[in-house]
Amino acid sequence: MIVKSAEFITSAVKPPQYPPADLPEIAFAGRSNVGKSSLINKLVNRRHLVKTSSTPGRTQLINFFLINQAFRFVDLPGYGYAKVPAGVRRQWGTMIETYLTQRACLRGLILIVDIRRTPGAEEDNLLHWLGHHGIDYRIVATKADKLSRNKQVRPVRQITAKLGLTNENLALFSAKSGLGHERVWRQIEDMLELAP
Numbered sequence: 001m002i003v004k005s006a007e008f009i010t011s012a013v014k015p016p017q018y019p020p021a022d023l024p025e026i027a028f029a030g031r032s033n034v035g036k037s038s039l040i041n042k043l044v045n046r047r048h049l050v051k052t053s054s055t056p057g058r059t060q061l062i063n064f065f066l067i068n069q070a071f072r073f074v075d076l077p078g079y080g081y082a083k084v085p086a087g088v089r090r091q092w093g094t095m096i097e098t099y100l101t102q103r104a105c106l107r108g109l110i111l112i113v114d115i116r117r118t119p120g121a122e123e124d125n126l127l128h129w130l131g132h133h134g135i136d137y138r139i140v141a142t143k144a145d146k147l148s149r150n151k152q153v154r155p156v157r158q159i160t161a162k163l164g165l166t167n168e169n170l171a172l173f174s175a176k177s178g179l180g181h182e183r184v185w186r187q188i189e190d191m192l193e194l195a196p
Helices: 036-043 086-102 121-132 149-163 181-192
Strands: 006-012 025-030 062-067 071-075 106-114 137-142 170-172
Touching: 025 036, 025 086, 025 181, 036 071, 036 106, 036 137, 036 181, 062 086, 086 106, 106 121, 106 181, 121 149, 137 149, 137 181, 149 170, 170 181
Parallel strands: 025 071, 025 106, 106 137, 137 170
Antiparallel strands: 006 062, 062 071
16 A cells, blocks of 8 residues: 555534544554554654654544545554543543544554453453454564564464454554565455455
8 A cells, every 4th residue: 555645624522523424444452552653654654644652641632643544543542541530541442432432434453462461351252242242353463573573482472362363463563674564465455355
């Protein structure tokens, strides 16, 4: 995919604040501080389209980005950050669930996991929930550059076992080196049905 344009459109909490449902959308979800913003920035070849932060729990709204005037990326708030008050976590859960179940133009979701961390109950529950609601998804393991190729083998095995995947279903990605860039785009194109 050649990205010719990428722009922030709006942030939203509830459906009336969403952009019109006139273009296909791909949502990005993952635990706080998993590298979601860096992944999106790398995919669209922009350093600061999505604000990155070393502090977990910064993304608190649903953020919409227009790509190539043809489709949108949707950055969902990260989950699983313990320092966010329980009431706020519940509010985020409702906000995300509302978007995922009510957005007719949603074509799929990229679930992002950190290659250095075995997925937990949240990821497992999310995948079951997505399956129950018939929402297409792909899995991307970020921060692959933090481990040598030999040291990637064991975590990849743990992630695929925990999430019931095969190695082919898991894309390794590095925002730093660009590893996995084309593969993740192929996954997105597949969900958008834009692939040639």
